[in-house]
Structure formats: structure tokens, C-alpha cells
Amino acid sequence: MPRPVMKKLRQQQLIDATLVSVERHGLQHTTINTISGFAGMSSGIISHYFGGKQGLIEATLRYLIDELKQALLIRTSGKTLSPAVRLSMIVEANFTELQRSEAVAKTWLSFWAQAMHDPGLARFQHINNQRLYSNLLFSFKQLLPATDAMNAAKQSAAMIDGFWLRSALSSTPEEDFKQAQILSKAFIKALIAQHGEN
């Protein structure tokens, strides 16, 4: 069992177990015992690989943010997309299978709440929020005047996050996530079409 470089593997297993635990028990009732239990390991391993519970929590958030980043990169990097299509890709990246999953939805929400009191987590959240805005702004700028582009990016970012939040809290998340994606794209499409009319 030991020898090979288990570090990367074990760390990912513990991050996965953290997501499962948060899904089942919520972040509040997630303990090193629930996590290590889902991972099939002992509690001590968490401190060994992450320096403590807090370290694992932060690593899990970093993982989620990175997955979100990758979701967009996969859809755009290398390709030459029109601004309108790229905006669609941004919407889709924010509503991937992973992002819709209960485990991830609950984890994001818990982290948002905790980020307001934890400067370490707050930094990550801020970067993540800014990225959505920047990504949107980049494409809108190619379609609208600068000021309009900024407002469009702000409104779109808010609508995407708001739809995501309301869908996650909904009693029918599946359906709501699907509609959220359609209505987000429709809004962006309308913004672009509107400009041509003036």
C-alpha cells in the first residue's frame, strides 16, 4: 500500500469524500470522522495530508473553482468562436453536470456563507466572481460599446448566479437548472439583438 506517491491520489480521494459528506450532512455537520469514513480511511490522515480540517476544506474549494475554470477552457481554448457563441459557452460552463450536482451545489453555498468571515476563503470567492464578470465582459466588448458592455456583463453575471442559486434551493432543481440555462442564453441573445435596433 504505502510506497508509491500516494499523495495526489489520497488528496483527491479526501476531496471527493468531503463533497460527499457535505452533500449528506452539510458543511456544518461535516467532521473529520464523516469525511474519513466516506473515504474509507482514518481521521488522522486528514491532518497528515492537509495540515488539518481547514486545509482540506480550502483545498476542496480550490478544486471546485478549478473545475469551473476548466469547464470553460475545454469549450473555448484553441477554437475560434464568435463572441455570441463564446457567451453561450460561458453560460454552459456554469451549468455543467458537476455544478448542478447536489454535492457541489451545497458545497458552493456553504463556502459562500463561510467566506464572509474567513479572509482566506473570501479571496478565492472574489477571484471566482471576478472571473465570470471578466469572461462575459471580454465577449460583450466585441459586440457593444464599452459602457453597455460593462452593464451587460454585470447583469448577465448576476442572472447566472441568481438562477444558479434559486435552482439549487428549488424543490425541483433538475427542471429549474435546465430552464435557467435557456433563459440566461435568451437574455444575452436579447441584449445583442437590442443593440442592432438602435
Add this chain to the structure above:
Amino acid sequence: MPRPVMKKLRQQQLIDATLVSVERHGLQHTTINTISGFAGMSSGIISHYFGGKQGLIEATLRYLIDELKQALLIRTSGKTLSPAVRLSMIVEANFTELQRSEAVAKTWLSFWAQAMHDPGLARFQHINNQRLYSNLLFSFKQLLPATDAMNAAKQSAAMIDGFWLRSALSSTPEEDFKQAQILSKAFIKALIAQHGEN
């Protein structure tokens, strides 16, 4: 001090103290001792008036939801407003001084996160989310065809919640809340104007 009045007074003092404690320490680090400390009372009083910590937490959420409800009622009840003006009132009610305060913002976020695992809180959240949608839908229906009205209400609700969330998490909440209100109203105005053109 008169007896019957004491109950209501003490309960509100404890709810206020809960909001202060959540602002300072976060819900996670809010204990019956931090709350009773801010209220200038002893810890035992919480169990006496709310049956326990959880009872006080739920009462605090009920208070916030009720304040939100009242904010709209004050702006609309008795008056005869055009649908467009009433939509503006709905936006304003969601960005009142109270809702923008750090204490309330942090509390809402914490509750949202906890509501995903606590059926009792989830019920309140669901009612609250539904209310914003219903309020918007009511006015949109007087301006747009039924299907368009539903989509408009969903998009507006998402944008309002999204702006609120991003503003609360922002490093410059003051400024962002102000812009959020302006851009939310602008979106609704555009929705209405758009319809006339077709």
C-alpha cells in the same frame, strides 16, 4: 417591568443580538454565549424564550423574511400603482437599508446554506423565493403575454437575487448594491419597452 410585554421585548432583543453576533462571528461561531453576551443577558434565557439555540435561529430567519415582506407592503398597500412602478417598488424592497446591512447579508447567506440540510429552514426559504417570483409575475402579467410574463419574472427574480449575492460578497458592497438596484430596474424597463416594439 410589566410581565406580558417582557416576552415580546426580550425575544426581539435576542433576535437583534443574534444578527449582531452573526455579523461579528458568523453563524458558525455564533454560540448562545456570544448572543446572550450581545444582548446583555445570560445564556439560560435563550432556552427559556426559544426552547434552545435552534429555536432562536429559526425565529431570526422568520423575522428577516417578515421584514422583507413588510418592506414591499409599505411601498404598495393602499396605493394604486401602475405595473411598471410596482415593479420598481419590488426591486427597492429587496435592496432596503436593512437588507444591505452586513449583519443581514451574512445571516441570509448562512441561512441559505443551512436550509439545504434543514427541512424546517428550507420551507421558509422556499416560501420566500416563491414570493419574489409571484410578486414580479403579478405585475408582468399586466404588461406582457402570459408566457413572456413568466419568463420575465423568472429572469428578474434571478437577477435581483444574483445582484444581491454578488454585492454581499463584494469587497465594495455599498457601491455594488447601489448599481445593482439601478441595473435591475433598467433590465425590467427594457423588458417592458421591448414588448411595445414587436
Add this chain to the structure above:
DNA sequence: TATTGTTGATTGAACGTTCAATTAACAGCT
């Protein structure tokens, strides 16, 4: 005095961290 309102020390459970002990893989040596 009786009733209501309030205190705060105490209790016991839950939790994160630590660390000595154990296990398993590998390298070097014969």
C-alpha cells in the same frame, strides 16, 4: 408570600488535533 423572570455554574457530548505505534514497500547487500 407567590409568581414570574433571570442568572451562571455545571454537565456531558462532540469535535479537531496530536503522536506513538504499526504496516507495507523498497533499496542495498550478500
Add this chain to the structure above:
DNA sequence: AGCTGTTAATTGAACGTTCAATCAACAATA
């Protein structure tokens, strides 16, 4: 190949802390 020393990987019991709840005692009012 077989043995041995070494190190990485992992365990889990023990410890100290935190916290919600309890309740016996005290205070204020009627």
C-alpha cells in the same frame, strides 16, 4: 533469491477545547 534496515503511509486512542442544555438559586414584582 533472501534478508535487513529505512522510510513513507496510515492508524486510532488520548487529550484538551468548545458548546448547548440544564437547573438550582436568586431577584423583582404583584
